[in-house]
Amino acid sequence: MIQTKLIPRTTEAHEPPMLIKNLLAQSLKYEPQREIVYRDLFRMNYVEFNRRVRQLANTLTDLGVGPGDTVAVFDWDSHRYLECFFGVTSIGAILHTVNVRLSPAQILYTMNHAQDKVVLIHEDFLPILNAIKDQITTVDTYVLLSDKVYADPNAGGDVPAGFSGEYEALVKGASDQYEFPDFDENTWATTFYTTGTTGNPKGVYFSHRQLFMHTMGLLTYIIGYEAMSFKGSSDVYMPITPMFHVHAWGFPFLATMMSAKQVYPGRYEPELLLKLLITEGVTLSHCVPTIMNMLVNSPAAQKYRENLSRWKVLIGGSALTKGLAKAAMDLGITISQGYGMSETAPVTAIVYLNEQEKQLPIDEQIDLRTRAGRVSPFVEMRLMDDDGNFVPHDGQSLGEIVVKCPWATQGYYNDPERAAELWKGGWLHTGDVASITPDYWVMIADRTKDVIKTGGEWVSSLDMEDALSQVEGVAESAVVGLPDDRWGERPHALIVQKPGFNLTADSIKAGLQAKVEQGELHKWYVPDRIVFVPEIPKTSVGKIDKKKIRSEMKDLILGTVV
Incomplete structure (x- = not known):
């Protein structure tokens, strides 16, 4: 380590820690009259929101919660969840x-x-809760969250045994005077659990400093560089990613700091989502491809298409295919992709079109918008081979993405072995195979476990799914590699077709083969077998569950061609 000269410190000087309470404090400075909306049930401005956060802090304190204690939340995306983001931490x-x-x-x-x-x-x-309550070992008490109280204030009176009360009643009955203290910015703020291919879910955790810095990273890229052009004065934010999933990608912290209008939709229902988009003037959202696919194929989307031209959507969690991007853009939606993982809080890349790229024709823009994005500010991203050597950023060479950034988790709670594997060699290993261009574009090839090795060639299941998405009549697709005696592995596809179409495996293969002969696709990109299914298996956060496809549906794929 180099020798440096530190700034002299004095006992009188104050060095404010990077705490979540300081993000909250900004919301009262400039536009406190803006609103936070929950479905069609509840709305408040930032003055009331701050008051309710303080009341929640007193409620939790009265329930015996102190520094270092853990408060769990089961809820749909709501104003209550947003209050917990700030009041608990x-x-x-x-x-x-x-x-x-x-x-x-x-x-x-x-x-x-x-x-x-x-x-x-x-x-x-x-x-x-009722199915597992007798086996829970550490919980002292429960609080009921009820939507009924917004229509009838007396509806929350009937709480289950063992509960301390209903949320609204407890919060409204608490004092609104609370002075949030200073403490070390490295204090543990949040935790959630991410599932892997084996073993129990892994506990990811983040400090106040990490979440503060992630917010600053979003502020720089989203607002400073205008990667998504989010202005508090004119934009309205609505998450369509569960708030339990990496803090709704960190956007609630950013939107609150900016005192932007926020809309929380509760349980996702296509008609209500579209209604809120229109009535509340929503302009910025983020979601996984599954949700966007559901929305663009909803009959209501055509009805509201004239109102969707202001809507900007960031896609993450799974790859954005060109077919889905085109369907969204045909409705006037500005759609782009981002990249990250639970362990990186999550954003490490977002699509950014520079001045020259913004002038490109739409078809060429789609090619860029369906990339993983450009590396975010303050993120160091490299590619690494199996031997731990760095791979050049030439847009062609493939390697595993490894990162360092101020908001990457330090490990997994009480799981040092998997934490050491995550941070092997001092870099956080993502498990994603990609290439990176000299101008910082990230292009995901596949997850390391999902790349298909066939006939000595590495084939990207994501690229195959992208090709299938452009076949007219295909709503969704998933491609996995299964063992093959001759080639090692061969690709197999599941297809969900759109209503009114009568696709066949032969017609799809013929269309792909034509692209092969025209030089648009590699010869390995025509799947051996195609199976039509009513739905694609998904994980708990809406990603395609390829582990389940490979295991539970193996017999179906190998035994059936429809």
């Missing part, structure tokens, strides 16, 4: 955003592993 407690789409057994594991002390749970998830 700013008293020095840890927010556990529970993935409600995990199995009950996995949820039980995460709650006991995180040592949850107080649980805030929406009434819709009570059946999950």
